[in-house]
Amino acid sequence: MAQDILIRPDGTAADWTIPQDWDAYTAEDHATWDTLFDRQARLLPGRVTPEFIDGLDMLRLSKPGIPDFDELSERLMKATGWQVVAVPGLVPDDVFFDHLANRRFVSGNFIRRPDQLDYLQEPDVFHDVFGHVPLLAHPVFADYMQAYGEGGRRAAQAGVIEKLARLYWYTVEFGLVRSEGGLKLYGAGIVSSYTESVFALDDPSPNRIGFDLRRLMRTKYRIDDFQQNYFVIDSFEDLLDQTLNTDFGPLYAELEGQEDIEIEAILPTDQVYTRGTQRYAREQAA
Secondary structure, rough: OOOOOOOOOOOOOOOOOOOOOOHHHHHHHHHHHHHHHHHHHHOOOEEEOHHHHHHHHHHOOOOOOOOOHHHHHHHHHHHHHOOEEEOOOOOOHHHHHHHHHHOEEEOOOOOOHHOOOOOOOOOOOHOOOOOOHHHHOOOOHHHHHHHHOOOOOOOOHHHHHHHHHHHHHHHHHHHHEEEEEEEEEEOOOHHHOOHHHHHHHHOOOOEEOOOOOOHHHOOOOOOOOOOEEEEOOOOOOHHHHHHHOHHHHHHHHHOOOOOOOOOOOOOOOOOEEEEOHHHHHHHHHH
């Protein structure tokens, strides 16, 4: 979100969708998906929120090969009224928000090369489908994503997308959730990444801070490496409740007059689960 101006490629519909063209995937493409899926499926149990595992099972994502979006959408539609649509890559903010508001999740239809297993700058079908779609089978999280899309359309009209983008980043992409067994992963950027699935829970470097909407929307983030902050929600129900019952108009006005919070900062008002050493970030900057 908050991208540079994007030009709609030839061959895309007005809403930027394209055919998935499932038959065009090569044996290597499917093998890459299977490799990525297998190592995450072995790593995530005990680390990821149980609702994610439930979604994998309900949507039959363990079936070998890249999922067919038509089949996937049929199962997802029955569960929560969502569907998955293919796009050529990143899409403009207004297009993205409109799809979410109408319970459509956009996914790139391409997959990374075998030599890119651990990092890809632009989200591919594995990040989008494996990372995001399982939780769309959970009714509360599915409602949160629709509410976010509706809020995004309002934010775009008000010219305040940057603040709302931080909410998406620190929840949908890189969120943690509290559970009786400790902190669990749910953000798609974490659960689709082998290395960050370990870093986010085990490494002493990052801060792990209780979710606070105002604080989060003032906090900078990084897009090129592991996160220095992870925000911890109490539950998906609470996340949805805060999203639906916050009047974002006055909140944006309030935030407009406040300085951004640096990524690594810990505030006196923070609920701190882990005060990180920030060693990893310092080493990468050296």
